[in-house]
Amino acid sequence: MISERLKKIILLELKLDNFDLEDTTQAYQVPGWDSLNHVSILSKIEKAYGVRFKSVEVLRLKNLGDLQDLVNKKIEGHNRG
């Protein structure tokens, strides 16, 4: 499930007051989230969580559920490391 924190980061970056973001939501369904600002949104998420995504990891993301899983995995790895 998408955390409130992740939702907030995305909505803030896209200047959206409110928009329903779910696990199955894909980037193209979110107003303002296009290919040009995709990298910028991911950078904001990286910065907020103090993690780094690899290019291949980013390219494999299909929806917001995948993005949340990737963030969780990174935080877990970060905490273990």
Add this chain to the structure above:
Amino acid sequence: MVDKLYNSHMIANNHLLLWDCWEYYAKNFPKRQAIIHWDIVGKPFTWTYRGLIEEALSIADSLMRQGVKTGDVCALIFRHNKYFSPSYMAVAAIGAIPAILAYPNPRLHPDKFRDGLSGMAQKSGLDWIMTEKELEPVIKPLVLGRKGSIKGILLPLEWITGRKFVKPRYETIRKSRDKINSNSPFLLQHSSGTTGLQKAVVLSHNSVLEHIKRYRQAIELSENDRIVNWLPLYHDMGLIAAFHMPLACGIPSIQIDPFQWVCAPVILLQAISQKNATLTWLPNFAYNFMADRIREEEMENISLLSMRMFINCSEVVRSESHKKFLNRFRKYGVKKESLAACYALAETTFAVTQTKPGAVVASFTVDSDCLAKGIVRPVKKAQSSKVCISSGRPISGCSIKIVNEKIAELPENRVGTVAIKSASLFNGYRNNPKKTKQVFKNGWYISGDLGFCHNGEYFILGRKDDVIIVAGSNIFPEDIENAINKVKGVIPGRVAAFGVENLTTGTQGVCVVAETCCVGKKDKNILALAIKQAAMNIDVTISMVHLVPPRWLIKSSSGKISRKVNKERILAQIVTQGNK
């Protein structure tokens, strides 16, 4: 080697087809690398000339068995796939005409995609759609409908998977191709747009080969060059400069998935470094995008020293973008003199002007106020200024003049419309004699771009009309306005869409001003979101929505809403509010 081949084989032969060039390399240099299909998620794949031609002939045979004939127009709608290139070449192998169309972005509503394709099929006379299985259900209604011209959907990727080798009918394929000559249409290119405003540019074999011959001289192309490309091939810059030119000159090209590049822009630099690439073409926004988005740790082991030229083209060349890119990547080998520029149009096959290889691009700092009045003057102290970047001098076979409204030539340092004569000029817009007639005046093609000449070099300032250019793609404001007019809460017919320069991104953003009777903040927020979503359905991202009260928008003397005047008005209002 490039020169030798051209002199001995190509220039001497006036009856060449593109296929003859490809076949020449397949016969004489069968193992030479032709196309490196770059893929960082899947596996990269290298096509040799022989491999490419053999695969193309095999697909060509299947196309003929399906009923494709000489002169048929085949639209190709594919994502990045290693079999795209031989599929495209297969169409040319039988003397049919390929037209590459963009694979629909998932945000584009299927009905809108179908409508656009249907309009295009009728206007351009598309006979066949070659695509992926996934898109078949979306396109099928067009084929089943009685009105359309489309004869069928072809799925070449399905034929290739699990296929048993059958020797292609070489003679039958050759006979089909022999029905055309070098003046026959080779390809169709469509301008951007989503709702039937596209114009189909027809280019003959001769135009494309003539252009390649002249442009390779302008960029001093040699056998040591390697071209790397992330641009989509439905764009003339990707198709002509980065696909056809290397393929016809025996030079390898590295083709990157545009989707992968935009998600991970470092891929382009990795490909340059790993393959010692020397040339690439980029729209202006890409310079900002890479400088801003590529992180330092991603640059490990990357060298850009091999690059002769990063050629800025298809948007206005911005000084800030070049500076930003140079400052960011200088330590990895980018040189000031490798930042080149070019002015190009699909109607002239591709390039019209090019800056000199190895030389620093000329820049000219002018007085902005005078420039707005059409006069180019160097800036004096304490004046508002604008740095203009040269797109170079005309390439061989091209002539340019800057003209006024009456198509009379203007002297140097006067702003006007760019008019062009070219040895590789298009044959007209397909099935659109009216539009073709409009753009030709006394043998000159009137481009619709604004620019000026200074010391023999041409500086391009932007579009004369209202076309919005976002990241190298043309967007017609009419498309956006039509979509937004249907949004509940917007007063129909009271919308203006235009492009606004964004120095951070190095391209334009789409701004919309719409009249509404809504007054409450909550209602306005809901309406603004609905407007953004309506634009999403036609695959347009809106950067700014401004909701204004009824009768706010100003009409021109012809009674139409003036985009220019309303743009100035809303921008002035934003500045005033910002200053308060």
